[in-house]
Amino acid sequence: MIKTANEMGLGTIVFDANSKSIGSKFCSLFINIDFSNTNKVISELEKLISNGMNIKGISTMGSDVPHILSEISNYFGWIGPSKYTSTLTTNKLMLKNKLLEGGFPVPHFSKVYDYNSVVKFWDSIKCDNLILKPVDQSGSRGVKVIKEKSEIKEAINHARKFTKLDYLLAEEFIPGLQISTESIFSNGICSTPGFADRLYNTTKNFHPLIIENGGWVPSILNENDIKDIKNLIESASKFLGINSGISKGDIVLHSNKGPMIIEIAARLSGGDFSESLVPLSSGVNYVKEAIKICIGKEVDWFSMKPTSNFVLANRYFFIPPGKLSNVKNIELIEKMDEVVKIKISHKIGSNVKPIESHSDRGGVFIVNAESRKLGNEVIRFIYEKVKFKINGRWVTGNPLHYNLV
Ligand SMILES: Nc1ncnc2c1ncn2[C@@H]1O[C@H](COP(=O)(O)OP(=O)(O)O)[C@@H](O)[C@H]1O
Ligand SMILES: [Mg+2]
Structure with a gap:
């Protein structure tokens, strides 16, 4: 987004709590503060505006923070998500209630608190599998599928770790x-x-x-x-x-x-x-x-x-937990015509933790191909060649092998 803005001839001010943020390298002005502190962002922007800077709007990419954009854009009269939209889209229960009210097709769902309320809901809809999730998270954090009643308690405990609210959302698995x-x-x-x-x-x-x-x-x-x-x-x-x-x-x-x-x-x-x-x-x-x-x-x-x-695919590396001491064949893969991008998220020497959500995935690659069949061959080749040395053993990042190491 920053690079695109630059290409459009726009200047960019980037806010990030991380002083080494990658975006800081590409922007016109980097402000090292946590953007969730909206008062601070607003006062920094006001200072710049009073010094004559012509600031036109605010946006982000990837971060699920419409409420923050809403507050800041509202303050300055810029175009941004409304309070109404950002409230609804940052609470999955409110969102589902609203969509149901509008007659849009959504899975059966219910606000749940504990084992009994999950069982009551499941019995009432009689579906094979259930989904349990916190209402205020993203990136699959806290989301679990439940196939049997014996899995409910663990799923509740898991989802609770990711939310401060006292309720969760149960949904029919579609x-x-x-x-x-x-x-x-x-x-x-x-x-x-x-x-x-x-x-x-x-x-x-x-x-x-x-x-x-x-x-x-x-x-x-x-x-x-x-x-x-x-x-x-x-x-x-x-x-x-x-x-x-x-x-x-x-x-x-x-x-x-x-x-x-x-x-x-x-x-x-x-x-x-x-x-x-x-x-x-x-x-x-x-x-x-x-x-x-x-x-x-x-x-x-x-x-x-x-x-x-064109056919494009992205895939992730799923590195099993342990100490990562080496990675091999990245350069080989980078040279392939079909490979658009390959990136490993963990540093050599770091301790990889077990995967709990999307943010724990170990890396990503993107391939282009003439067909899905050829794309799949390239993907298989990459999973085969790229190896990670975890606790002294070479393993692949193929999700199909994750539990077998
Ligand atoms: N009711 C459902 N039926 C089938 N799959 C679901 C359902 N709810 C969630 N999922 C799966 O779980 C993923 C994460 O759930 P989602 O509600 O999108 O939360 P997040 O904000 O973490 O992305 C979804 O992308 C989807 O693959
Ligand atoms: Mg989602």
């Missing part, structure tokens, strides 16, 4: 293809340039955790399904008050019930989706349009039209 969408809105006009199939079948051995292992663009779905999903996410986002801004949707396509909404966030994705997968596949860079929206400029709707349709 089987089907999971989709990520990303839509942009300007004065009520919208487009959904982001559309990816998400991959969960390689992470089955993480049960009861539910961890995504990347995805594919373009989607394998047919035009009608894609259109239905886009219509659904666009109308639901508008219903949540998103008029000028971004919405990121988690959708599941149930074989009988059609598309259902798991979640809507009022922000741009992190994790390569808007940054790499969509622009490299379709030629559409909607990060640029997202920046234009927050500084009050007209969106170029024409640029939302795909100019290409």
Whole structure:
């Protein structure tokens, strides 16, 4: 986002509590404070404005903080998520209640407190599997699938670790293809340039955790399904008050019930989706349009039209816990034409902890290919070649091997 703003000829002020933040290297001005301290951000901005700096708007990417953007943009009269939208999209229970009220398809859900309330809800809906999650988190933190009643207590304890609230959300688990969408809105006009199939079948051995292992663009779905999903996410986002801004949707396509909404966030994705997968596949860079929206400029709707349709995939490394003393073959993989990016998250010498959520994944790579079949061959090759030395033993980062080491 910072690089895109620079390319657009805009200056950028970056706020980050981390003094070594990567963004600090690319921005015009770096302010080393925690952006969740909105009063401090506002007073810093006021100082700059009173010194004559022409500041036009605020945005972010990846961080699920619409409430912070809302407060700051409201204060200065910039375009940002409304208080209404940010309240709804940062509490999964409020969000589900609102979507249900609007008649949008969502899984059966209930506010739950303890073992008995989970059992009561499960008995009332009679589905195979249940999902339990905290309402105020992201990145799969605290989310678990429950297949049997004996798993309920542990799932409650796990979810509670991630929330300060005294309740959790239980949902019917909806089987089907999971989709990520990303839509942009300007004065009520919208487009959904982001559309990816998400991959969960390689992470089955993480049960009861539910961890995504990347995805594919373009989607394998047919035009009608894609259109239905886009219509659904666009109308639901508008219903949540998103008029000028971004919405990121988690959708599941149930074989009988059609598309259902798991979640809507009022922000741009992190994790390569808007940054790499969509622009490299379709030629559409909607990060640029997202920046234009927050500084009050007209969106170029024409640029939302795909100019290409390449197959792109991102996958993650799942490094088992222990001391990481070496990594091999990264340079070899970097040289491959099909490899767009490869990045390891852990430093040599660090202690890798067991995976609990998306943020614990050990690294990522992105490949392009002429087809999914060829893409899968490249992915298999990379998982085979890249090795991690954990507690003195060489292991792969393939999620299918995670429990076998
Ligand atoms: N009701 C559900 N049915 C099927 N899968 C679900 C359901 N709820 C959550 N999931 C899965 O768990 C993941 C994380 O849940 P989500 O509510 O999106 O929380 P987060 O904010 O952590 O992304 C989703 O992306 C989806 O794969
Ligand atoms: Mg989600």
